[in-house]
Amino acid sequence: MRIAFAPIAAALLLAFAPARGAAQDAADCLYNDAHFHIQDFKTDGPRVTDITRMMDRHICRTALMGLSVTVAHDPLIDRDFAPIYYTQTDAQALYYNALQDVLVAHKFLALPEVDRTRFDPLMSAFNLKDAHAAEYIKKMVQLYPAVWTGFGEIHLKKQEFSEKIAGGPPSLYSPSIDAIFDVIGEMGALAVVHCDHDSPGNLALLNDPGARMIFNGKKPKPQYLEAFQAFLKRHPNVTMIWAHFMGNGRGVQPYPEHWQYLDNMLGDPAFRHVYIDLSWGGVIAPHIIDTPEHLKMTADLIRKYPDRFLYGSDQGATADWELVRRSYEAWDPLWKEIGPTLTRQVARDNYLRLFDASRKNMRTWENAHSEKIE
Numbered sequence: 001m002r003i004a005f006a007p008i009a010a011a012l013l014l015a016f017a018p019a020r021g022a023a024q025d026a027a028d029c030l031y032n033d034a035h036f037h038i039q040d041f042k043t044d045g046p047r048v049t050d051i052t053r054m055m056d057r058h059i060c061r062t063a064l065m066g067l068s069v070t071v072a073h074d075p076l077i078d079r080d081f082a083p084i085y086y087t088q089t090d091a092q093a094l095y096y097n098a099l100q101d102v103l104v105a106h107k108f109l110a111l112p113e114v115d116r117t118r119f120d121p122l123m124s125a126f127n128l129k130d131a132h133a134a135e136y137i138k139k140m141v142q143l144y145p146a147v148w149t150g151f152g153e154i155h156l157k158k159q160e161f162s163e164k165i166a167g168g169p170p171s172l173y174s175p176s177i178d179a180i181f182d183v184i185g186e187m188g189a190l191a192v193v194h195c196d197h198d199s200p201g202n203l204a205l206l207n208d209p210g211a212r213m214i215f216n217g218k219k220p221k222p223q224y225l226e227a228f229q230a231f232l233k234r235h236p237n238v239t240m241i242w243a244h245f246m247g248n249g250r251g252v253q254p255y256p257e258h259w260q261y262l263d264n265m266l267g268d269p270a271f272r273h274v275y276i277d278l279s280w281g282g283v284i285a286p287h288i289i290d291t292p293e294h295l296k297m298t299a300d301l302i303r304k305y306p307d308r309f310l311y312g313s314d315q316g317a318t319a320d321w322e323l324v325r326r327s328y329e330a331w332d333p334l335w336k337e338i339g340p341t342l343t344r345q346v347a348r349d350n351y352l353r354l355f356d357a358s359r360k361n362m363r364t365w366e367n368a369h370s371e372k373i374e
């Protein structure tokens with residue numbers, strides 16, 4: 001009897017010990033990250049096991065995104081300077097490179113099974129100017145079954161980025177983006193999408209006496225807002241997560257009406273599949289919650305639509321918690337303003353609902369289209 005006891009006790013202990021992923025979900029983490037890039041623009045990044053270690057006690061679940069493009073070193077343009085970030089060249093040096101997605105899938109599969117549930121790999125490195133890309137996406141899903149949770153970050157308009165894509169920027173009017181998002185919708189998947197709401201510097205030009213002839217006394221409107229919203233409306237089967245509080249960035253700042261535009265969109269049933277991420281906090285929070293009025297308007301929107309906002313770090317290629325935590329802390333005044341219950345919904349619960357549904361839908365699609373590639 002005594003001999004048998006130890007293995008039975010050990011088995012019981014194992015049976016009742018929560019898996020590490022489940023334990024993470026229970027209490028001891030700060031957030032789930034809807035917007036995390038494991039690689040940089042050269043496909044470099046930390047080992048995924050280092051990411052897992054960083055996540056312990058801080059992050060329950062995370063999106064695992066590469067980047068949609070890599071940056072070429074073209075010595076004819078940049079000589080011996082090898083750019084590693086998209087701002088560091090004026091060449092059309094960004095190109096869609098499937099290695100980004102292959103590495104994401106490879107790293108996910110290198111994880112021990114128990115850790116995989118904490119990661120949600122997203123695919124992004126397909127050419128938005130190519131209607132064939134819809135077929136390539138299906139191949140990548142079949143090549144790596146049971147890997148992908150969804151898609152992202154997909155860049156449409158992005159300052160200093162989209163115009164540097166080899167062959168020119170993606171078009172908001174091209175049938176190719178519709179072909180791609182038709183397939184994503186067929187899979188019932190989510191997509192993290194980046195589309196600046198405006199061309200950079202428009203608002204600043206308004207106060208530039210030398211630029212008076214541009215607007216001629218008229219107020220500018222966000223240049224891409226309507227076109228992108230028309231695109232969103234065409235794809236109601238895709239759970240769209242519009243990044244950076246609806247398309248803000250370094251030179252693309254919110255108009256005074258930005259919060260009203262957001263309210264109009266979130267209140268419109270035609271956009272009930274659209275969600276907003278609070279990511280790139282270090283860059284955009286200084287324009288979103290910089291005044292008591294902005295802070296209140298942001299908090300009021302979250303109070304009105306508590307299931308439509310998600311937190312994301314937008315950190316890239318790092319496993320350094322001291323760095324990654326700063327994206328979360330950039331929103332500290334907002335977390336304080338909305339209180340712990342709403343913070344939990346934005347920072348944790350909404351992620352679980354959307355990412356779990358997308359993951360499940362993709363497994364269902366795979367089962368119905370289980371062609372083995374050999």
Ligand SMILES: [Zn+2]
Nearest residue numbers: 153194243244
């Ligand atoms: Zn982005």
